[in-house]
Amino acid sequence: DFKKWSVTADFTDGGFKAVINGPTLDWKINYGGPEEEMTFDGSNINITAGSHTVTIDLSEIPYKTTIE
Numbered sequence: 001d002f003k004k005w006s007v008t009a010d011f012t013d014g015g016f017k018a019v020i021n022g023p024t025l026d027w028k029i030n031y032g033g034p035e036e037e038m039t040f041d042g043s044n045i046n047i048t049a050g051s052h053t054v055t056i057d058l059s060e061i062p063y064k065t066t067i068e
Contacts, residue, residue: 015044
C-alpha cells in the first residue's frame, strides 16, 4: 500500500530525513523530527554508526520511524 518502507543498511553517525517524490537534492517533500512523531520539514532523525533496519511508517498520523 506504499505507506511503510524498510531498509537495512550501514549508516554513519549523523542524521537523515525521509524524502518523498523527488531526488535528494530537491527536498520538496521531506519528513524528519522525533522518531515517534515525524513532521513535514522536521529536523534530521538521529542515527548512530552501524547496520540498522529503518522503517518509515506513514500509515497513520503521527508518522513514525523505527530504527533497529
